[in-house]
Amino acid sequence: MIRVLLADDEAMIRAGIRAILGTAEDIEVVAEASDGHEAVALTHRHRPDVCLLDIRMPRLDGLQAAAELRRVAPGSAVVMLTTFSEDEYIASALGSGAAGFLLKSGNPRELIAGVQAVAEGGAYLSPAVARRVIARLDSGQLGKQAGARARIEGLTGRERDVLALVGAGLSNAEIARRLHVVEGTVKAYVSQILAHLDVRNRVQAAILAYEAGIVQED
Structure with a gap:
């Protein structure tokens, strides 16, 4: 079973993502956080296989939380959740070691495939995110x-x-x-x-x- 921590400051977004992940027989959401500090604390406690982190969160954003998680929980793979309006955050995070980037409004199958891929030690980049980043870095x-x-x-x-x-x-x-x-x-x-x-x-x-x-x- 793939154990997942979900961190997003919007409760409705968390509920939607949890519902999507719940359709996969091999995925279980073991903890939810509403900000980066809580995500780090819960990851340290639960040691999930995958941490799904919203890029924008209060107190400690997703990028800062990801950096802290690499220090305190290197065995937990990090996947960043983003929207089309946050390309600059993705660009700055590409070299940070995050194992995946997923679009919140993307196909639900991408969310499941991304979690499964990084849990197996791989990485996953939403095709839509890849196209957007390349377009933004197009100079x-x-x-x-x-x-x-x-x-x-x-x-x-x-x-x-x-x-x-x-x-x-x-x-x-x-x-x-x-x-x-x-x-x-x-x-x-x-x-x-x-x-x-x-x-x-x-x-x-x-x-x-x-x-x-x-x-x-x-």
């Missing part, structure tokens, strides 16, 4: 694209396929079904890709895939 995009394409030059054709699907927000299981391989093979490919690109997690790999222009829109 000098041609130079970025050239640099990103140079970085992926050494990947094999299959590794590029996997990277593109990571950029599209698919989980390892979904990639395996798409490419007609076993999930263990996908995990091996992802590890090779992260090592080759010298990135820390799937979030950074997904951004690079977008910058290189290899992610196909559905």
Whole structure:
């Protein structure tokens, strides 16, 4: 069972997210917090597998709480919850080590898939968030694209396929079904890709895939 802490200062948002997560048989919300300080305290007490943190919260915002959680509870993966109006927060957090970024108004399946992915040690970036961040950071995009394409030059054709699907927000299981391989093979490919690109997690790999222009829109 994946144990989740949910932190958001709006009770209705928490109720909605809890209801969505409740439809997954392998996910249990073990604690709820209304601000960053409470989220840190409850994480220290309950040691959840995944912490879902709203970026904007009173007393201690999500980014500050995430930094504190990396210190006191490194075994709990952090996923940031955001809205389209908070791109600058996402941009500043991309290198912070958060394992995922999800849009509050996104598809409920993304919320479940994101929690499952980070609980397995991976990372998850909502495709809509990825597109928005890349668009916001778009000054000098041609130079970025050239640099990103140079970085992926050494990947094999299959590794590029996997990277593109990571950029599209698919989980390892979904990639395996798409490419007609076993999930263990996908995990091996992802590890090779992260090592080759010298990135820390799937979030950074997904951004690079977008910058290189290899992610196909559905």
